[in-house]
Amino acid sequence: MAVNDRASRLLELHQDAKLLTVVNIWDVVSAKVVAAIPGTEALATASHSIAASRGYEDGENIPVDEMIEEVRRIVAATDLPVTADLEGGYGNAPETIRKAIGAGAVGANIEDQMKPLAEAAAQVEAIMKAAAAEGVPDFVLNARTDAFARAGDRPRDEVLADAVARGKAFLDAGAPVVFVPAVLNEDEVSTLVDAFGPQRLTMIGIPGNPSQERLTALGVARISFGPLSQRVALTALASLVESVHSGGGVPEGTRPLN
Numbered sequence: 001m002a003v004n005d006r007a008s009r010l011l012e013l014h015q016d017a018k019l020l021t022v023v024n025i026w027d028v029v030s031a032k033v034v035a036a037i038p039g040t041e042a043l044a045t046a047s048h049s050i051a052a053s054r055g056y057e058d059g060e061n062i063p064v065d066e067m068i069e070e071v072r073r074i075v076a077a078t079d080l081p082v083t084a085d086l087e088g089g090y091g092n093a094p095e096t097i098r099k100a101i102g103a104g105a106v107g108a109n110i111e112d113q114m115k116p117l118a119e120a121a122a123q124v125e126a127i128m129k130a131a132a133a134e135g136v137p138d139f140v141l142n143a144r145t146d147a148f149a150r151a152g153d154r155p156r157d158e159v160l161a162d163a164v165a166r167g168k169a170f171l172d173a174g175a176p177v178v179f180v181p182a183v184l185n186e187d188e189v190s191t192l193v194d195a196f197g198p199q200r201l202t203m204i205g206i207p208g209n210p211s212q213e214r215l216t217a218l219g220v221a222r223i224s225f226g227p228l229s230q231r232v233a234l235t236a237l238a239s240l241v242e243s244v245h246s247g248g249g250v251p252e253g254t255r256p257l258n
Helices: 003-015 030-036 049-054 064-076 093-102 119-133 154-173 186-196 214-216 228-245
Strands: 020-022 082-085 107-111 142-145 175-178 202-204 223-224
Touching: 003 142, 030 049, 030 064, 030 228, 049 064, 049 228, 064 082, 064 214, 093 107, 093 119, 107 119, 107 214, 119 154, 142 154, 154 175, 154 186, 186 202, 186 214
Parallel strands: 020 223, 082 107, 107 142, 142 175, 175 202, 202 223
Antiparallel strands: none
16 A cells, blocks of 8 residues: 555544544564554554663654664554654654655654744644655644643643644644643543544543543544553563562463464
8 A cells, every 4th residue: 555545544544433542562563463453453653662662761862763763664564554653753853754754654643842832833834744745645643732741730721721722723734633642531622622623632541531432422533552552561571570480470361473
């Protein structure tokens, strides 16, 4: 499938009234495991997880070319559309998007990192122009606002209003969806969906958020799981080590690797 055809498919999955669920991956083997599970329709990388697997702290400490190379290897291992978490763009978001498209990615998360709104919106516009110039006009930019992630002790209603304003600006700049990672109650989700339109808000599946059934009913486009999927895998590994140290072994039902 051509790159923009995969992008169009990923865009359709976001626009469908059915909630798109993506359990994030960080290398080829995790990509293959997730892709093989019935119901998986797209793959999403987690930048934190890729960095951790290569010995880097989160926060753009991994060299951009090393991040892109992992994306390339994941894309080569699957026929599914792949969207890449690329933090804040590693100093040059449009150029990083060009590299990601060259590696086969058809979507990306880019953080606003609470830059001044005009600057953040201009970055979104530049990213979408860069994607179109690379032959992928349907590139699925999941424009992330860190309004809640960097809220500190600001009043909750001010933070929500900030997320609304930033998300609307990103949509106006050409982003198809907006990512608001936070624990949100149903009223807050409804406020964001009403502001952005249905199937334009994406969220993270962390404990405390409404159920998938409720998110679907409220008009959310997608949930992802960021580094939580790697934490689940590493928890299982730690449990195995504890079991071995206490005289046990590999638990029954362990899946074979193909």
